[in-house]
Amino acid sequence: MRPLVGHGRVTERGGAVSAPVERRWAGGAVAFDRRAWVCDDATLDWTSPSHLIVLTEAGGTGATEVRVDGGGPYAGRDAPGALSFVPAGVRRRGSYRRADLSYAALWIDPALGETLSGCAGLSAPQAFVNGEDPVIAALLTGLRDAVGDGIDPGAAYVEHMTALILLRLSALGGGPPPTDAGAALSRRALARIVDHVEDHLGDDIALVDLAGLLDMPVDRFARRFRAAMGVAPYAYVLERRVRRAERLLGERRRSLAEIALACGFSSQSHFATAFRERTGRTPGAYRAEIAARS
Secondary structure, eight states: OOOSSSEEEEEEESOEEOOOEEEEEGGGTEEEEEEEEEEEEEEEEEEOSSEEEEEEEEEEOSEEEEEETTSOOEEEOOOTTOEEEEOTTOEEEEEEEEEEEEEEEEEEOHHHHHHHHOOTTOOOOOOEEEEOOHHHHHHHHHHHHHHHTTOOOOHHHHHHHHHHHHHHHHHHTTOOOOSSTTOOOOHHHHHHHHHHHHHTTTSOOOHHHHHHHTTOOHHHHHHHHHHHHSSOHHHHHHHHHHHHHHHHTTOTTSOHHHHHHHTTOSSHHHHHHHHHHHHSSOHHHHHHHHHHHO
16 A cells, blocks of 8 residues: 555555555645545555645544644544545555555645645644544545546646645645635626636646746636636636537537547547536537537
């Protein structure tokens, strides 16, 4: 059970781990890993250059003991819904007995985190072991479900999710709330973003690139965009992709796979899922309706 990122030592007795489901975004700055793990006894001594968030999805351990440098020891059990966070560069030492669980883990390069957070007063997140937070758990679960369905949610979604997680971790550590939370983008700024999205729907639109157009930190841009449009930037991009797909489905010369690519979806299955969620029918059924009407 070797962690995906970092270095150290792991020893196990009676261990078995499923093939990991791994994904990476932003040039590897964000990495996702999901596994099932069974083990009689294991010890771990590990340090990672990335922040680590781990969610226990199902199952648990008979006994867990963990010590994170700079924090107090933890003694208890892993259980469904338990959430742990270890900051980048912090040593983690743990022992586990009678493990039979599945977990999802997210690694975040702190350099990317600084770019995404953009809050001068953002406090350094503090480590915790087997705590609870429904917001972070829901974000990780959503990413897990998308990856499990073979869908790549795209750079904008992952960057927005990463910024939300880091802001949440800071808030849990007593950090100050972000400034200008209720301010909306100006009409001119919003028009610039809308035009850029329309011109690049076929590309992998990154949240950091949209924020860069306005020379604005990502978290501030996301808040102000939502205040202006009523939806998060990645949700807006997905909506515009579906609307363009509706128009292209009327062109019989294009296959569904070609339309998915032209509209910036990561795959035809991602296209079908997003289209059905927003229109109530599959792309094929929508095309058949257009043909019947004409």
